[in-house]
Amino acid sequence: MADVVSFPAGRQSSCATSPYQAYRFAPDGSVRSTIPIEAATDADAAERALYLSDGDRVELWSRARFVAHVGPMDGPVATSITLLEDEPAPDP
Numbered sequence: 001m002a003d004v005v006s007f008p009a010g011r012q013s014s015c016a017t018s019p020y021q022a023y024r025f026a027p028d029g030s031v032r033s034t035i036p037i038e039a040a041t042d043a044d045a046a047e048r049a050l051y052l053s054d055g056d057r058v059e060l061w062s063r064a065r066f067v068a069h070v071g072p073m074d075g076p077v078a079t080s081i082t083l084l085e086d087e088p089a090p091d092p
Contacts, residue, residue, distance in 0.1 A: 020067065022049040024056045032056060042067050 020037040022045075035052055037060075039045035046068045049060045053071040060067040 018045075018062055020045040020049070021061045022052060022070070023059045023061070024053065025058070026056070046070055 020039055022035040022037055024032040026032045037045050037048050046060055049058050049070045056071055058070040060070055
C-alpha cells in the first residue's frame with residue numbers, strides 16, 4: 001500500500017508548533033505592528049514576544065485565544081466588558 005500512496009516530504013506535524021500573533025501597541029493604543037510567532041508552548045511564545053516587544057505593550061494571541069500581555073502596561077487595558085441595556089424609548 002505504501003508504494004501506491006505518496007506523502008509530501010518534509011511536512012511538519014501540526015502538533016509541532018502553534019502559530020501565535022504578537023500585536024505591538026503604540027502609546028496612543030493603535031496597533032504598531034503584528035508579528036507572527038511559531039512556538040511549541042504559550043510560555044515559549046510569550047518569551048519570544050517579550051524579546052520582540054522593544055519596550056512596547058504586546059498582546060499575544062494563538063488564533064482566537066488570548067494568551068498574555070507582554071511588556072509595560074502603560075495604557076488602559078480592558079479587564080471586562082458589559083453589555084449596555086437598550087435605551088428606553090422616550091414618551092411621546
